[in-house]
Amino acid sequence: MSQASEFHNLHAPTGGIERELAPGLHAHIFAGEGAMLSVVTIEPNAAGTLHSHPEEQWGVLLEGSAIRVQGEEEIPVRQGDFWRTPGGVPHTMRAGPEGCRVLDIFAPPRPEYRVPGKGFGG
Amino acid sequence: MSQASEFHNLHAPTGGIERELAPGLHAHIFAGEGAMLSVVTIEPNAAGTLHSHPEEQWGVLLEGSAIRVQGEEEIPVRQGDFWRTPGGVPHTMRAGPEGCRVLDIFAPPRPEYRVPGKGFGG
Numbered sequence: 001m002s003q004a005s006e007f008h009n010l011h012a013p014t015g016g017i018e019r020e021l022a023p024g025l026h027a028h029i030f031a032g033e034g035a036m037l038s039v040v041t042i043e044p045n046a047a048g049t050l051h052s053h054p055e056e057q058w059g060v061l062l063e064g065s066a067i068r069v070q071g072e073e074e075i076p077v078r079q080g081d082f083w084r085t086p087g088g089v090p091h092t093m094r095a096g097p098e099g100c101r102v103l104d105i106f107a108p109p110r111p112e113y114r115v116p117g118k119g120f121g122g
Numbered sequence: 123m124s125q126a127s128e129f130h131n132l133h134a135p136t137g138g139i140e141r142e143l144a145p146g147l148h149a150h151i152f153a154g155e156g157a158m159l160s161v162v163t164i165e166p167n168a169a170g171t172l173h174s175h176p177e178e179q180w181g182v183l184l185e186g187s188a189i190r191v192q193g194e195e196e197i198p199v200r201q202g203d204f205w206r207t208p209g210g211v212p213h214t215m216r217a218g219p220e221g222c223r224v225l226d227i228f229a230p231p232r233p234e235y236r237v238p239g240k241g242f243g244g
Binding site: 011082 | 124125126128129130131132133152154155156157159177178180182190192193195197199202203204205206207208209211225227228229230
């Protein structure tokens with residue numbers, strides 16, 4: 001089988017599973033076997049709700065700025081920052097005034113995100 | 123424990139495990155439990171060697187341009203492109219004339235990359 005179907009683009013993440021995580025937080029989700037990638041756009045000043053899940057998560061700030069809430073800390077992040085969120089640690093994001101785009105990586109994939117829907121699952 | 127040690131930056135990937143994958147391909151590797159991230163700089167026109175491993179891999183082209191060799195295909199990639207490489211599929215990269223930077227994601231982590239060294243392991 002051609003490998004071409006495995007190639008996508010962050011700026012036009014077509015072909016993923018769309019999910020509204022919260023008002024102003026929109027995700028395009030691509031599931032593999034070992035990991036799941038989610039390209040998330042957060043509107044200016046929008047914020048998710050604190051949640052956790054057993055799967056490890058990594059995040060990469062692609063554009064803009066935000067506050068990463070993780071554990072009991074609030075850590076400002078800017079373009080190029082990346083971080084690991086161990087499984088079970090409560091977390092969320094709050095976008096800065098210009099909004100932001102984030103690449104989230106779940107390993108293993110989150111079963112809740114394999115189907116279209118709303119919310120953070122769990 | 124503070125979450126601050128889980129935060130890094132793609133432009134200055136300090137704190138990772140350094141690895142020379144091939145001449146002109148230099149990696150900073152960050153290992154988690156579910157996934158391992160590797161920030162790879164490829165010098166202009168440098169190329170890795172075709173290899174495979176059982177772990178799933180994802181790649182994100184952060185800067186520059188390259189040819190992604192995957193399976194029996196050669197697919198040009200540009201900034202913002204990302205792709206999945208199923209476990210066991212032979213692959214490598216060949217940078218364009220301006221070089222490139224790639225974020226590689228291994229899920230699960232590759233045991234060979236948990237220690238400093240040279241080469242693609244396996």
